[in-house]
């Protein structure tokens with residue numbers, strides 16, 4: 001494309017890939033931004049903001065378009081649909097872009113994409129939206145109103161209302177739309193949190209301490225991560241604080257044998273390996289982490305991260321967690337089961353997920369999780385620990401699975417976690433041994449952790 005590249009054309013290409021071809025927003029956006037690294041910071045920020053913003057507000061945007069266009073969104077040609085969607089996002093949410101520029105750029109884009117015949121239509125719809133947005137009527141009550149306001153499908157809102165009530169549901173839905181800084185974990189095998197903060201600030205990054213853990217920070221004000229020296233030195237890794245709590249609750253001891261059965265790209269495995277390294281660096285008996293995932297591609301991702309972090313007590317293995325592992329029967333001190341899930345807790349980071357996941361998927365996922373947990377529990381030695389975690393807010397995949405597990409495997413019991421958590425989190429523990437983090441209520445993604453101990457001594 002050369003320097004002639006146009007930001008709106010890139011946004012359109014990314015939206016087409018996501019909405020029409022099923023690509024994942026965080027992956028494709030990452031690829032595109034790294035391909036167009038030579039663009040100005042401002043141009044790349046525009047691409048990110050319009051793409052993510054359009055996806056975040058998609059249900060609302062489609063509602064708006066349906067009020068102003070005779071052809072309903074579902075019937076539009078995909079290219080036109082996505083040009084109009086990103087146009088509506090700019091009109092409604094980006095004061096910095098004048099309305100006339102939004103309309104004329106959308107028209108030019110439609111022409112460049114071979115839709116000259118529709119330029120009057122594109123122009124007409126966007127101009128009507130620009131004129132009518134302020135006086136547009138929205139539904140005021142009920143689940144539909146909430147769905148349009150926060151662009152979350154009604155079935156998800158109903159699920160949350162049933163478990164947490166209307167107020168918490170509204171708080172979570174609103175939180176997903178908030179702009180948030182990136183959370184990082186300081187890699188303490190390389191640097192202290194104080195040193196990392198200082199170096200990042202010298203690189204021009206705004207760094208703020210996270211309230212839950214002394215080695216977690218919020219960072220903002222930088223161009224892109226790969227432009228930071230501290231990133232290349234492996235001094236930090238991007239990770240939500242909820243994920244950090246897994247290794248925190250696992251609390252490895254010197255010489256522990258640890259298996260992470262669903263590990264890619266390796267965030268939690270590397271964190272626990274780092275903790276293990278700190279614990280047993282002066283001990284004769286060294287512990288080891290085995291980080292597994294299903295495909296060679298995923299194992300490659302773990303290996304890349306191991307290399308960046310330069311930890312020698314961790315290795316990656318390709319293995320299917322649905323297949324029992326006789327060789328590891330009752331051998332592991334700690335098993336991490338951070339399982340594939342519906343991801344209802346991470347809409348803030350993966351905005352397309354809320355449209356991708358379907359109600360019927362939940363049951364299937366809960367079934368897969370049970371199957372994997374059956375194999376995971378067999379690997380835990382007597383007196384050992386199983387950490388079950390998901391990044392979702394769905395009782396069927398979380399609390400209900402834990403209750404099923406305890407009934408089926410009475411040799412396990414939920415193990416106290418309060419004393420390992422900061423006071424703000426400790427008071428959120430409703431059932432000892434489990435914690436469900438909720439966005440907007442907690443300072444984190446939506447995330448669930450259960451700490452299960454196998455009775456007996458080894």
Ligand SMILES: C[S@@+](CC[C@H](N)C(=O)[O-])C[C@H]1O[C@@H](n2cnc3c(N)ncnc32)[C@H](O)[C@@H]1O
Nearest residue numbers: 262263264265266267268293294320321338340
């Ligand atoms: C929630 S992600 C894990 C994230 C990881 N623990 C981290 O902190 O970076 C779930 C992982 O499970 C893997 N997975 C899915 N099915 C699997 C299976 N049958 N066996 C092993 N891994 C599987 C997926 O490839 C994915 O990487």
